Amino acid sequence: MTASTPQTSRPAPGAARLVDLFEYGLDAPICLTWELTYACNLSCAHCLSSSGRRDPRELTTQEAKAVIDELEAMQVFYVNIGGGEPTVRADFWELLDYATAHHVGVKFSTNGVRITPEIARRLAGNDYVDVQISLDGATAEVNDAVRGPGSYDTALRAMRNLSDAGMTDFKLSVVCTRHNIPQMDEFKALADRYGAQLRLTRLRPSGRGADVWDELHPLPEQQRLLYDWLVAHGDTVLTGDSFFHLSAYGQALPGLNLCGAGRVVCLIDPVGDVYACPFAIHDEFLAGNIRRPGGFAEVWRESELFQNLREPQNGGACASCAFYDTCKGGCMAAKFFTGLPLDGPDPECVQGYGEQLLAGRSKDRGLIPKPSGDHSHRTSPARGPGPVDLVLTRRPDRDRPPVGDCDEHPLAGMSLPRGG
């Protein structure tokens, strides 16, 4: 699942910068990410929302339509629908038609599993729908290692169906990793072959992404390659504004170059919880729930969290850096889930300040915040190059097994004198 802020064109002459107006937030989001379900047919290693199994509390069709009514009233231009895999919801196509009939455009992310020739024709006939096919390798080998066996073929079949149906400019959406950054030209060729537009986004340490971030996030020299590639391709490649931390290499990349969390974007999750951004599913960034009286509009307008995010950013430890104006300290979620302070450098700071902080973190990874929910399949396939040899030992700081919530032993939690 990925999110984006819209591509911006040049403002009318003489105008203030759009980004300056956005820093203080808007009465309604421009677009928002809406994850319709945690259910997914895949188990991608880096899933932002730790998806897999449906949550029994997910919004009903009627509740989802009420959200759309609210978005229409607030004049939200469009929603980025994701999940999980949104198309596995039985009412997905109904909700899609309902949204576009109510003047809320829909951009949805899919692994392609339900994009049959028939569905592709239906999508091609709706001007208010845009489709993002997720693919994280230009070859099956690189893609399937992250997204699972068969997922490359599924995505390519979906792209072929969309292309055959006459749909143009749908998106080929790629999360940039250590393994696919050398494939950028191949991705571009693949997108061109199907009349699609390439969209590159940043790997974030959110959801299951936190578990694989250390081994998948781009190496420093790859970040430079990616930046140069993005500068060379300019407006022809979309980024959902997700690489603004790379702007500190030199010229700013196209886009707002602003963290839009709670200002111009947010996330509604499958159970109606509203978070500041799709990469920050954690209580710390939870603004409210749309099921409460007042609905989404009240959360957006009144939430204390969002009010705080709408203050101009404080550079903190970055304030004295010459590049702060271009990178703005990077991504809040990336800092949070790697255990770095929010008012300091991004873990992938191109000046290397993030790496220094990462190296200085406590060895105890238990101190790093964990995402609030986990809907992963309970039987996900083994990851990585092969089995990992485990030697079971006791943690040296514990003299007894940890006490669980269901432990009813009367002496649970009591520490007894040893050898007594």
Place this chain on the structure above:
Amino acid sequence: MTAPHLDRAWDLHPQVSVRPEPFGALLYHFGTRKLTFLKDRVLLAVVQALAAAPTARAACAAAGVDDKDMPRYEKALAALHRSSMVVERNRLP
């Protein structure tokens, strides 16, 4: 693409959605998927008046733009035309 003359009839592109904001308005084009903004309420009034006005100049007048401000609004309309937010009426691209 040169902008049509101000004495012709203009309109918002049919795929453009306009959202008034305290500072002016946000415009989103569902065809190009581009976002832009209007920096003041008068320009918003001009854009909203285009559809019913016989010419773009008449729309400006209806929104209260006086002659000395006209060049500024002509420039703004031309910029909106370049990004296909507004089009010449009856000559859709």
